[in-house]
Amino acid sequence: xxxxxxxxxxxxxxxxxxxxxxxxxxxxxxxxxxxxxxxxxxxxxxxxxxxxxxxxxxxxxxxxxxxxxxxxxxxxxxxxxxxxxxxxxxxxxxxxxxxxxxxxxxxxxxxxxxxxxxxxxxxxxxxxxxxxxxxxxxxxxxxxxxxxxxxxxxxxxxxxxxxxxxxxxxxxxxxxxxxxxxxxxxxxxxxxxxxxxxxxxxxxxxxxxxxxxxxxxxxxxxxxxxxxxxxxxxxxxxxxxxxxxxxxxxxxxxxxxxxxxx
Amino acid sequence: xxxxxxxxxxxxxxxxxxxxxxxxxxxxxxxxxxxxxxxxxxxxxxxxxxxxxxxxxxxxxxxxxxxxxxxxxxxxxxxxxxxxxxxxxxxxxxxxxxxxxxxxxxxxxxxxxxxxxxxxxxxxxxxxxxxxxxxxxxxxxxxxxxxxxxxxxxxxxxxxxxxxxxxxxxxxxxxxxxxxxxxxxxxxxxxxxxxxxxxxxxxxxxxxxxxxxxxxxxxxxxxxxxxxxxxxxxxxxxxxxxxxxxxxxxxxxxxxxxxxxxxxxxxxxxxxxxxxxxxxxxxxxxxxxxxxxxxxxxxxxxxxxxxxxxxxxxxxxxxx
Ligand SMILES: Cc1cc2nc3c(=O)[nH]c(=O)nc-3n(C[C@H](O)[C@H](O)[C@H](O)COP(=O)(O)OP(=O)(O)OC[C@H]3O[C@@H](n4cnc5c(N)ncnc54)[C@H](O)[C@@H]3O)c2cc1C
Ligand SMILES: Nc1ncnc2c1ncn2[C@@H]1O[C@H](COP(=O)(O)O)[C@@H](O)[C@H]1O
Numbered sequence: 001x002x003x004x005x006x007x008x009x010x011x012x013x014x015x016x017x018x019x020x021x022x023x024x025x026x027x028x029x030x031x032x033x034x035x036x037x038x039x040x041x042x043x044x045x046x047x048x049x050x051x052x053x054x055x056x057x058x059x060x061x062x063x064x065x066x067x068x069x070x071x072x073x074x075x076x077x078x079x080x081x082x083x084x085x086x087x088x089x090x091x092x093x094x095x096x097x098x099x100x101x102x103x104x105x106x107x108x109x110x111x112x113x114x115x116x117x118x119x120x121x122x123x124x125x126x127x128x129x130x131x132x133x134x135x136x137x138x139x140x141x142x143x144x145x146x147x148x149x150x151x152x153x154x155x156x157x158x159x160x161x162x163x164x165x166x167x168x169x170x171x172x173x174x175x176x177x178x179x180x181x182x183x184x185x186x187x188x189x190x191x192x193x194x195x196x197x198x199x200x201x202x203x204x205x206x207x208x209x210x211x212x213x214x215x216x217x218x219x220x221x222x223x224x225x226x227x228x229x230x231x232x233x234x235x236x237x238x239x240x241x242x243x244x245x246x247x248x249x250x251x252x253x254x255x256x257x258x259x260x261x262x
Numbered sequence: 263x264x265x266x267x268x269x270x271x272x273x274x275x276x277x278x279x280x281x282x283x284x285x286x287x288x289x290x291x292x293x294x295x296x297x298x299x300x301x302x303x304x305x306x307x308x309x310x311x312x313x314x315x316x317x318x319x320x321x322x323x324x325x326x327x328x329x330x331x332x333x334x335x336x337x338x339x340x341x342x343x344x345x346x347x348x349x350x351x352x353x354x355x356x357x358x359x360x361x362x363x364x365x366x367x368x369x370x371x372x373x374x375x376x377x378x379x380x381x382x383x384x385x386x387x388x389x390x391x392x393x394x395x396x397x398x399x400x401x402x403x404x405x406x407x408x409x410x411x412x413x414x415x416x417x418x419x420x421x422x423x424x425x426x427x428x429x430x431x432x433x434x435x436x437x438x439x440x441x442x443x444x445x446x447x448x449x450x451x452x453x454x455x456x457x458x459x460x461x462x463x464x465x466x467x468x469x470x471x472x473x474x475x476x477x478x479x480x481x482x483x484x485x486x487x488x489x490x491x492x493x494x495x496x497x498x499x500x501x502x503x504x505x506x507x508x509x510x511x512x513x514x515x516x517x518x519x520x521x522x523x524x525x526x527x528x529x530x531x532x533x534x535x536x537x538x539x540x541x542x543x544x545x546x547x548x549x550x551x552x553x554x555x556x557x558x559x560x561x562x563x564x565x566x567x568x569x570x571x572x573x574x575x576x577x578x579x580x581x582x
Contacts (some may be wrong), residue, residue, distance in 0.1 A: 013514075015531050039513065075317040099367060106575075125394075127512065127535075128375045128420050129356065130363035133331065137364045137379030146356055150505075155393060158446075161330075162506065164355055165273055169447040175265045179285060184508055224372025228388070229401040234542075236557055241550075244564025250574025252544065253580065255560045259542060261464065261488065261521050 002057040003174075005047045006114045008105055008135070009040040009062050009077050012125040015028065019125070024220065025227040026095045027125055029067060038074035039120035041187035044077045046180045047118050048188070050152050051086035059083050061112055065093065065104045079190035086112055095220030098126065103132035104218060109139065116157065119179040121146055132179035133223040142172035148183035148248040149165035170229070264348035265291035265317075267341055268553045271311065271353045275302025277309045279461045280353040282413040285313040287380040287418050291387045292348045294425075295319065297341045297432065299334055300326035304429055311427020313420065319344070319432040330443035331357060337434045340352065342369055344432065344443045347385050347408060352381075354412040362412045369389060371407025378518070378539065386420065396513070397529050413482035414458040416518040451507060459491045459508060464521045465540070466508055467493035468503075470534075471526015471547065473564055475503040481569050487577040493517065493537075495527045511536035525566040529554025546570060 013019050013076070017032035018183075042061065051058035062077040063087040064070045068069050075084040088108050109117055114136050117139075122129035136143035144150075147159035147170070161168045162183070190198070208215060216222055256262050266288040271278045281296075283419040283559045288294040296315040305319035310318050319341050325333040339359060342350060352362040366373035374435065377389035387409050391400045403409065423424050459465065466488065468481040478492075495503035496511055510517055512532040522540035527533060529545070529552055537543070545554045552562045562569050 016396065019397070023397065025400075050356065061360070074410065094315070102367070124512065127393075127576075129362075130359050130373065130375060133360035133363045134274055134367055137367050137439075138569050140439060142439070144358070144443050145330075145360065150557075155476060163357065164451070164507070166448045166450045168445050168449075168571050169444055171446050172443040180292075197491065202509040224366070224404060224406045225374055225402055226405045227373065227400050227402045230393075231399050233392070233399055233538075236559070238556075239543075239559040239561060240556075241555060241558070241563060243561050244569050248546075248564045248569040248570075249560040249574075249578050253570065253576035256521075256544075258578070259521075261542075262577055 002059065003054060003116065004114050005050065005058060005060045005118060006063045006109050006112055006218065007043050007047045007060060007077065007082065007117045008065050008117065008131070009044065009074035010037045010120070011064055011066045011107045011121045012037045014164055015124050019070035021230045024095065025230050026220070028163070034069050034072065036076040037120060037124045038124060039124055039182060041080070042180050042182055042184050043118045044080050044082060044119045045187040046150055046184055048081045049185070050150070054152065061086060063105065063108055064088070065101055066138055074203055075198055076190065078201045079195040080188060080193060084201055085203040086136045087203055087205045087207055088207070088211070090220050092208055092215040092219045095223060096218045097223040097225055098128050098130050098134060099217040099224050102131050102138055103213065104213060105131065107213060108206060109135070111211060114130045116152065117177045119177065121179050132177050137179070138175040139177065142176040144170050144176050145179040146181055148177060148181050150178060150180055150184065167233050179199045265295045265345050266503055267338070267345060267347040268294050268296045268315070268352045269338060269350070269352040269556030270296050270298040270306055271358065272298060272302065272306050275305025277306050277418065278353070278419065280311045282309070283418045283422040284351045284353060284413055284414065285315060287413060287423045288351055289314050289423060290380060292345070294474060295347065298380070299337050300313050307346045307427050307429045311425055312422055314423035314425050315427045316425045318427050318429045321432040322428055323434070324496060325440055325549060328474050329441050329447060331360050331364070331380040331420045332440045333436055334361050336437050336440055340434045341432055342408065349409040349411060352410070352412045352413045359412050362544055366407070366410040369407060371410050373402035373410045374402050374404060374421050377411050378414045380411065380413065390552055390566055392539055395535035407500065414516065414518070417538050432458050452519055456485060457489070457491045459493055459515050460517055462491035462519055464488050464490035464516070465493045465510070465519045466490045466523045467495065467527060468498055468525050469495035470497035470501070472498060472503065479503055480567070480574070483571050484523070484574045487574045487581070495533050521538065524554055527554055529557060
C-alpha cells in the first residue's frame with residue numbers, strides 16, 4: 001500500500017516584522033522578510049510522524065501557492081524531511097482571496113494525486129482558518145480539521161478536536177483533508193543532513209494554465225471581497241507606570257476604582 | 263426590509279452571548295431571521311425573539327451532533343434558499359468560520375471572517391476587521407453574492423428589541439458529504455463557574471512569570487475578586503500550568519474585554535494579537551523593559567507574587 005500526503009504550506013511575512021499594506025491594500029510582501037508560516041510547520045511535522053509510524057510507502061509532497069520567494073518555505077519543509085515540492089506561481093495570483101486560494105490548491109492537489117491533505121490551522125498573516133474547510137468542500141472529501149492529535153491506519157484518519165464546548169474524537173475514511181493545531185506537537189528543526197538533502201529534492205513549478213484556471217477566477221479581479229480602507233491603529237496613549245515599593249497592589253486598586261472597575 | 267440570517271450558537275437551547283450580539287448588528291442591516299439547529303433548537307426562540315429575531319428557523323436531527331460541520335452547512339444553505347437574505351451572519355468561533363466558509367463557496371458568495379463591527383453601506387454591509395495582530399483596522403465588504411460574515415464576540419452590545427420570533431420548521435435534506443466525518447466521542451468541557459473567556463467583561467491572565475500550575479491560584483483569586491475570566495499565555499499553557507482552552511493569543515482565544523490584566527506576561531506579538539483590542543490594559547511585570555508596558559493604561563513594575571495578592575486583598579476590602 002502507498003499513502004500520498006500533500007501538505008499545504010504558506011509563505012508569510014514575519015509576524016515580528018513591521019507588517020503593513022501595499023497601495024492596492026493587499027498585504028505588502030516586499031518590505032518584510034518572509035518565512036514558512038510557523039503553524040504550517042506543525043502540518044509538516046504530523047505528515048512526517050504519520051510516515052514514520054506507517055508500514056506503508058508514504059510520499060510527502062509540500063505544496064505552496066505564492067510568489068517566487070515562497071520557494072524558501074518549500075525548502076524549509078523539504079529540509080524537515082518532505083520528499084518533493086510543488087510551487088504554484090503566476091503573476092495573475094496577486095491579491096487572491098481565500099476562496100481563490102482554495103481553488104488553486106484543490107486543482108493542484110488533484111493534479112498531484114493524494115490520499116491525505118494536511119494543512120495548518122490558520123495562516124499567520126490572514127489568520128482566517130478557512131482554507132482547509134474550503135479545500136474539503138471543493139474536493140468533496142471529509143474535513144477532519146483543527147486536530148491536536150492525529151493518526152492514520154487502514155485507510156482511516158482519526159483525531160482529537162478540542163472545541164470551545166467539548167473535546168471530540170473524529171474519524172473519517174481517506175481521502176480526506178486534515179488540519180492540525182499548534183497543540184499537535186512541536187515541529188522538528190531541520191538537521192544539517194536534511195538541509196543538504198533538500199537541495200537535491202525536486203521542486204515542480206506550475207502556473208495557472210497548468211491547472212486549467214482562468215486569470216479572472218483568481219487575483220484581485222477574481223476576489224469575492226474588497227478592502228476599501230486600511231488604517232494603522234492609533235498608538236495607545238502612554239499609560240502610567242509605577243514601580244512597586246510595597247504599595248503597588250494598593251495603587252493599582254486605586255486606579256481600578258478610579259476607572260469604576262471596583 | 264431585507265432579511266438577514268443569523269446562525270445561532272447554542273448549547274441544548276441556551277443561546278450563547280455572541281449570538282445575541284449578532285442580532286444587534288443584524289438589525290443595522292435588515293430584519294434578523296435566526297437559524298437554530300440540533301438538540302434544543304426550538305428552546306432558543308424566546309431569547310432570540312427578545313433580542314430582535316422576527317423569525318426562528320429550527321431543525322433538529324441527530325446528524326448535527328454525530329458528524330462534523332457539514333450537516334450545519336447543509337441546513338444553513340437550505341435557510342439561504344428559503345429566505346434569500348441580504349446577508350448571513352455567523353459567530354466567529356472555529357466551527358462558525360468553517361461553516362461560513364463552506365456556505366459561501368456553495369452559494370457563490372464572498373466571505374469576511376472575524377469582523378469586529380458592521381455597518382450598513384451603499385453597496386452592502388461594511389465590516390471592520392482588526393489585522394496584523396491588531397495593529398491595523400480595515401473596512402471590507404463582500405463584492406459578489408450574498409455577504410457571509412463571521413463576527414467576533416464582544417463586537418456589539420446585547421440589546422433588548424422584542425420581535426415576533428415566530429418558530430418555523432426548516433426543511434433540510436443532508437448532502438452526501440454530511441456524514442463524512444463521524445464524531446465518535448465527545449467530552450464536554452467542565453464548567454469552572456467563571457465567565458466565558460471570550461465573553462467576559464474582565465480577563466485576568468498569567469504567563470511564564472506565574473511559575474507553576476499551583477501558583478495560578480493567585481491569578482484565579484484575583485479573577486474571582488473581580489468576577490473575571492482567567493486567561494494564560496502560551497508559555498504557561500505549554501508548560502502545562504493551565505488548560506489550552508484558556509490560552510489568549512493568535513492560536514488561542516482572542517479577547518476584547520473592558521479590562522485586561524496581564525501578570526508575568528512579556529507581551530509577545532502573538533499574545534498581543536489576542537488582547538490588543540481590550541479597552542483598558544493593565545500589566546504587572548518585574549521587568550520594566552517588557553514590551554507589554556507599551557500597551558498598558560496602567561502598569562506596575564514589580565513581583566507579581568507581591569503585587570497580585572495585595573491587589574486582591576485591597577479589592578476584597580473595598581468591595582466589603
Ligand atoms: C505561531 C505562533 C503562535 C503563537 N501563539 C501564541 C498565543 O496564542 N498566545 C501566546 O500567549 N503566545 C503565543 N505564541 C508564543 C509567544 O511568541 C510567546 O512565546 C509567549 O506569549 C510568551 O509567554 P509569556 O509572556 O508568558 O512568557 P515570557 O515571554 O517568558 O515572559 C514572561 C514574563 O514574566 C515576567 N516575570 C517573570 N517572573 C515574574 C514575577 N515574579 N513577577 C512579575 N513578572 C515576572 C518576565 O519579566 C517576563 O516578561 C505563539 C508563537 C508562535 C510562533
Ligand atoms: N497560499 C497558500 N499556499 C499553500 N497553503 C495555503 C495557502 N494559504 C493557506 N494555506 C493553507 O491553509 C491553512 C489555513 O490558512 P488560512 O485559511 O488562510 O488561515 C494554512 O495553514 C495552509 O496550510
